[in-house]
Amino acid sequence: MKCLVKESLSVDGLTLKQDVVVPKVKEDEVLIRVQATCVCGTDKSIYLSSRSEGIQKEMRRYLPNGDFKPLVIGHEFCGIVEALGPGIEEKFKDIPEEHKVQKGDYVTAEMHLSCGHCLQCRTGNEHICTKVKVKGVHLDGCFAQYVCVPYKNVILLGKDGDTSKIPPKIGSMLDAFGNAVHTVYEADVRGKSVAILGAGPLGLMAAMLCKEFGAARIYLTEAVDTTRRFELATQFGVDQCFDVSKSSKEFLASVEKNESFANGVDVVLEMSGSPSAYEDAFSVVKNGGEVLLLGITRTPLKDFDIAGSVIWKGVNVKGIFGRKMFGTWETMLRLLRSERLDLQPKLLKIITDKTYSLDQYEEAFGLLNGGKEMKLVFELN
């Protein structure tokens, strides 16, 4: 099969392979023929791996002696079930029809594989499993014609290949949408002022959700390609957008003026991973406010004033990783299917109109790495 492989962490880029053997479906697994797969920020970091010790360390996490072996990357996708592992049909025969995954069904998957046995897994917190392995980061992923996923991680999108309710372009980005849903659900934004830091796909998705969930006022900051991102953000319901590429002064001044009665915003959603955004986050949050951190900084923060930023302000800080298994998935499918919310047309605006083939990966990553595009989809046959 055709696939995109990371061959060495010390060299930037990927390699297109034409003749890799289709993975053999194991017991408890499902083989999926990939229809569409979406590129996210983590894939960009992997593409540019020589520049980030953080991503190198992450990718070596489970490797004996840290010896990296070539890996198929990619973790956001949708496709059609090609085969079920031996014995699955019999084993899961009593699952209700509407949740049962069968050959030919249209599906996506949670690519964070939890161990199922650690304390976190046993106490309803599989999303922060201490032994979590991510397909496309630690195990072979989905920038490929076929991918194998544990049955338990497969999410049914449509029976018998029915893509009419959730088109493949949307189906391929549910991992990312789930990050945004998870983050916004961990904060209570009803009637509150919210600052979203980062207007990438996740920040924009968070913005549309905050609007729908009744935030009173939404601020948004971004440092790259701001014109188009702010145009979308405004359409999605953001009140004020700030270009922070040179300085955050204007942003801080506006919060100070509008939120002076509370000395800051109620909720900050950090969706950028940019070191300067952490400073902004704790400057604008009110005493007793909430800061939710989803963006991933690839370098450790130095000189962070934890007393002044968190302790004396009594700020609630929460890290958000992945999606709750599988509560977030159930929530996002309902949100996507809701005609009243009509989120799908908005989500499509975040992705490029044009789709790419795996052969065009260099062009595609060039657009993303240069900040010209935010999110794009590889379509496979």
Ligand SMILES: [Zn+2]
């Ligand atoms: Zn991702």
Ligand SMILES: [Zn+2]
């Ligand atoms: Zn676990």
